[in-house]
Amino acid sequence: MDLVRLQPATISFFGQIPGASPTIPGMFPNMFPLATGQQFPALPVMPVQAMTQQATRHARRVYVGGLPPTANEQSVATFFSQVMAAIGGNTAGPGDAVVNVYINHEKKFAFVEMRSVEEASNAMALDGIIFEGAPVKVRRPSDYNPSLAATLGPSQPNPNLNLAAVGLTPGSAGGLEGPDRIFVGGLPYYFTEAQIKELLESFGPLRGFDLVKDRETGNSKGYAFCVYQDLSVTDIACAALNGIKMGDKTLTVRRANQGANQPKPEQESVLLHAQQQIALQRFMLLQQPGAAASKVVCLTQVVSADELRDDEEYEDIVEDMRQEGGKFGPLASVVIPRPLPDGQPSPGVGKVFLEYVDADSASKARAGLNGRKFGGNQVVAVFYPENKFAEADYDG
Structure with missing residues (x-):
C-alpha cells in the first residue's frame, strides 16, 4: 500500500497567539530573531500509524505464486x-483483510498485503488453494524477517481456521514456513503419506507436512516438506534420517533453506537413540503387507556393477537369484540390469527384479528376502510398480 500523503503539521508553542513571537521558558526572546509577525516554519510529522505500517509491512505481506x-x-x-472471511481468518475487525495487491504479470506472482500481522499468518494456511481454476502457492516474501515478525504478532496460522470451507485439508501444509522447514527427498514413490509421516514422527509430532504430488496424476514426486512442533529436534531428525536407505532409494533430509547441519556434541546420545528408532521404523515400513502390493519384487544391495561385467559371473548370479526367488513361488522372469560397455550410466544397475506369476508369491518373497544377507550385504526387498517394470523403467 502506498504511504498516505502526509500533510505538514504546524507546531505551536505553549498556546502562543499566531503571529506573535514565541516565548519559551528558560530562553531569551532574541535567541530566535524573527521578523515581526513571522512564525517558526512548519515541521513535517509522520503519524505513528503510518510508521507502524511501514515497520510491519514485511510481516503483513504474503507472496502468491502460480497465478493464471x-x-x-x-x-x-x-x-x-x-476466502479469509470464509475460513474465519479476519482478526482485525469487519471489512476486507486485503489492503493492497501488487502483481508481476510477467512472472505470474503477486504480493498481497493484509491489514495485520495475524491475518497475514492466517493467510499462510491457504497454500494450494484453487484460484480461477489453478492451485496457487502462498509463501512468505523474501524480505520476511522471522525473528522480527515474532515480536509483531503470531507467526503461524490459527489452528482453528475453517479450511474445509474453502476445500483445503486442515494441517496439510499449514505451518510450513521459517528456518526450521525440512526438505525430505529421495522418497520411494510408492510410500503413502501415512507411512512417511509415521517415519518422521519417530522424532515427535509434526506441525505441518506436505507430500509434493504431480498435479495431473496425483502421484508422489518423491519429496516432501515438514516442520516439527518441537523445533529443537529439527537438526536431530535431519542428521538421523539423511543418507538412510529406504527401499531402493536413499533419503536426503536437510533444512529446506540451507545445507545439512551437523548435530551439536550434546545431541550425540540423542542422535544415536534416534538412529536406532529409524532402523526399527524402516524395517516395520518395509514389512507392511498392504504397501503397494505388486507381482514384482526389487532387491537392492545384492550385487555390484563390477560383479555384473563378466559374462560367466553374470549368468551365475542370474541362476542364483532364480533359485533363491523360486523358493517362494513360480517366477515369470528375473531381470538384473548390467552396466553398459562404454561406461555410461545404465538404469537399474545394482538391482535385481523378480517377477512372480502371482501377487501372493511376491508377498512371500519380499517378506522372506528382506533383511537376508548375500555376500555380506543385507538385502532390502520392496515391491516394484508393475507398469514401470513392463516398460523396462528400472530407475523408480
Whole structure:
C-alpha cells in the first residue's frame, strides 16, 4: 500500500497567539530573531500509524505464486478477502483483510498485503488453494524477517481456521514456513503419506507436512516438506534420517533453506537413540503387507556393477537369484540390469527384479528376502510398480 500523503503539521508553542513571537521558558526572546509577525516554519510529522505500517509491512505481506494470466489486482484482492472471511481468518475487525495487491504479470506472482500481522499468518494456511481454476502457492516474501515478525504478532496460522470451507485439508501444509522447514527427498514413490509421516514422527509430532504430488496424476514426486512442533529436534531428525536407505532409494533430509547441519556434541546420545528408532521404523515400513502390493519384487544391495561385467559371473548370479526367488513361488522372469560397455550410466544397475506369476508369491518373497544377507550385504526387498517394470523403467 502506498504511504498516505502526509500533510505538514504546524507546531505551536505553549498556546502562543499566531503571529506573535514565541516565548519559551528558560530562553531569551532574541535567541530566535524573527521578523515581526513571522512564525517558526512548519515541521513535517509522520503519524505513528503510518510508521507502524511501514515497520510491519514485511510481516503483513504474503507472496502468491502460480497465478493464471487472467488475474488482476482487483480479482486477487477480492478473492483473498472473501476466502479469509470464509475460513474465519479476519482478526482485525469487519471489512476486507486485503489492503493492497501488487502483481508481476510477467512472472505470474503477486504480493498481497493484509491489514495485520495475524491475518497475514492466517493467510499462510491457504497454500494450494484453487484460484480461477489453478492451485496457487502462498509463501512468505523474501524480505520476511522471522525473528522480527515474532515480536509483531503470531507467526503461524490459527489452528482453528475453517479450511474445509474453502476445500483445503486442515494441517496439510499449514505451518510450513521459517528456518526450521525440512526438505525430505529421495522418497520411494510408492510410500503413502501415512507411512512417511509415521517415519518422521519417530522424532515427535509434526506441525505441518506436505507430500509434493504431480498435479495431473496425483502421484508422489518423491519429496516432501515438514516442520516439527518441537523445533529443537529439527537438526536431530535431519542428521538421523539423511543418507538412510529406504527401499531402493536413499533419503536426503536437510533444512529446506540451507545445507545439512551437523548435530551439536550434546545431541550425540540423542542422535544415536534416534538412529536406532529409524532402523526399527524402516524395517516395520518395509514389512507392511498392504504397501503397494505388486507381482514384482526389487532387491537392492545384492550385487555390484563390477560383479555384473563378466559374462560367466553374470549368468551365475542370474541362476542364483532364480533359485533363491523360486523358493517362494513360480517366477515369470528375473531381470538384473548390467552396466553398459562404454561406461555410461545404465538404469537399474545394482538391482535385481523378480517377477512372480502371482501377487501372493511376491508377498512371500519380499517378506522372506528382506533383511537376508548375500555376500555380506543385507538385502532390502520392496515391491516394484508393475507398469514401470513392463516398460523396462528400472530407475523408480
